[in-house]
Amino acid sequence: MPVHLPASAGPDGAPAMLGVMGGGQLARMFVHAAQTLGYRTAVLDPDPASPAGSVSHLHVRSAYDDPAGLAQLARHCVALTTEFENVPAPALAWLATQRPVAPRAEAVAICQQRAAEKAHFARCGVPCAPYAVLAGEADLQSLDDGLFPGILKTTQLGYDGKGQRSVASRADLATAWTALQRVPCVLEKRLPLQREISVIVARAADGQWVHLPVQQNLHRDGILAVTEAPAPDLPPPLAAQAVEQAARLAASMDYVGVLCVEFFVLDDGSLVANEMAPRPHNSGHYSLDACDVSQFELQARCLAGLPLVAPRQHSAAVMLNLLGDLWFGAGSDAASVPPWDRVLALPGVHLHLYGKAEARRGRKMGHLTVTAAEPAEARRVAREAASRLALPAL
Ligand code: ADP
Ligand code: MG
Numbered sequence: 001m002p003v004h005l006p007a008s009a010g011p012d013g014a015p016a017m018l019g020v021m022g023g024g025q026l027a028r029m030f031v032h033a034a035q036t037l038g039y040r041t042a043v044l045d046p047d048p049a050s051p052a053g054s055v056s057h058l059h060v061r062s063a064y065d066d067p068a069g070l071a072q073l074a075r076h077c078v079a080l081t082t083e084f085e086n087v088p089a090p091a092l093a094w095l096a097t098q099r100p101v102a103p104r105a106e107a108v109a110i111c112q113q114r115a116a117e118k119a120h121f122a123r124c125g126v127p128c129a130p131y132a133v134l135a136g137e138a139d140l141q142s143l144d145d146g147l148f149p150g151i152l153k154t155t156q157l158g159y160d161g162k163g164q165r166s167v168a169s170r171a172d173l174a175t176a177w178t179a180l181q182r183v184p185c186v187l188e189k190r191l192p193l194q195r196e197i198s199v200i201v202a203r204a205a206d207g208q209w210v211h212l213p214v215q216q217n218l219h220r221d222g223i224l225a226v227t228e229a230p231a232p233d234l235p236p237p238l239a240a241q242a243v244e245q246a247a248r249l250a251a252s253m254d255y256v257g258v259l260c261v262e263f264f265v266l267d268d269g270s271l272v273a274n275e276m277a278p279r280p281h282n283s284g285h286y287s288l289d290a291c292d293v294s295q296f297e298l299q300a301r302c303l304a305g306l307p308l309v310a311p312r313q314h315s316a317a318v319m320l321n322l323l324g325d326l327w328f329g330a331g332s333d334a335a336s337v338p339p340w341d342r343v344l345a346l347p348g349v350h351l352h353l354y355g356k357a358e359a360r361r362g363r364k365m366g367h368l369t370v371t372a373a374e375p376a377e378a379r380r381v382a383r384e385a386a387s388r389l390a391l392p393a394l
Contacts, residue, residue, distance in 0.1 A: 023050030161222015
């Protein structure tokens with residue numbers, strides 16, 4: 001991967017442009033980081049009001065598979081990345097014929113398909129939950145009894161708990177599958193979770209890699225609600241094991257860029273991989289405020305071929321996700337702006353809003369990170385912030 005310094009410019013002498021497929025909040029934070037390093041940025045997203053498109057030098061408003069849009073993006077940019085895994089693989093593959101693309105289309109393809117992802121875990125010797133593929137009518141009877149109670153997940157396009165159904169026993173399976181439109185699914189055994197953690201690694205084209213501290217995640221209704229970093233009282237050998245497995249997974253895909261691996265820690269203390277995201281991850285947002293290098297700067301460095309340095313976490317952090325529900329009081333249909341002044345009055349609160357025009361229930365509108373010298377203090381202020389916003393108690 002060639003090194004692109006910001007000033008290594010096109011014919012007009014302007015700084016080099018880095019491009020991203022998708023214009024949501026992850027792209028917005030990437031764009032901010034890339035611009036801080038001196039790059040111009042381009043975003044391809046069909047939404048005229050996309051959070052990243054509105055803060056970028058160039059916004060290509062086209063479908064993700066539109067040849068003219070892709071050509072325009074490639075023409076302007078020295079290198080390209082993606083902010084979500086559901087970009088059509090052929091689009092990334094075509095872009096790669098024009099410009100360096102990181103991560104590679106093949107790695108994104110693994111991460112966007114649960115069955116392929118789990119098969120890849122197995123190839124790498126990384127344990128995951130027992131599962132089986134449900135692809136057709138015949139599988140309804142033949143799936144192993146040991147997978148119940150389980151969770152039925154669509155193999156593709158699931159996120160934030162969408163595309164999932166709880167399945168208590170085989171008797172529920174057909175109904176759950178019908179509710180998921182009978183698309184290909186995996187049935188995963190429901191595991192007893194002690195906690196959830198995730199690891200974010202960044203890997204350069206030469207194989208050098210660095211990682212953020214292991215963070216602990218709390219989900220509500222399938223959506224990430226709270227991340228704490230460092231993960232409280234996580235046994236160091238377990239943290240090291242998670243980091244080693246994430247790095248192994250990245251290396252095995254010849255991965256370039258930022259990769260997040262979500263893990264379960266089971267009641268017996270063992271570690272099980274859940275899923276991968278081929279991009280920065282919601283659980284790494286705290287790195288913007290609590291680390292000397294954020295996951296988005298790492299993404300920009302990987303893409304531009306710049307050196308990677310190990311991030312150092314300088315503050316304890318608790319991140320709270322801010323969903324659209326916050327804009328609506330209990331049972332109210334009218335949206336009103338949450339009392340930001342009340343949380344900004346607390347020490348160490350960093351508010352990030354993504355510039356989305358319309359608040360909707362379940363929609364990620366922003367996050368806030370509380371930083372403090374000690375984890376107990378970050379937790380105390382986060383509890384107070386949650387209370388002032390009428391978020392569920394921590
Ligand atoms: P998504 O792509 O929506 O993030 P996940 O597969 O990560 O889907 O599932 C969302 C959440 O559901 C997980 O973070 C975890 O809390 C819970 N979950 C998923 N799979 C299992 C499982 N096999 N056992 C127990 N809980 C699970
Ligand atoms: Mg997940």
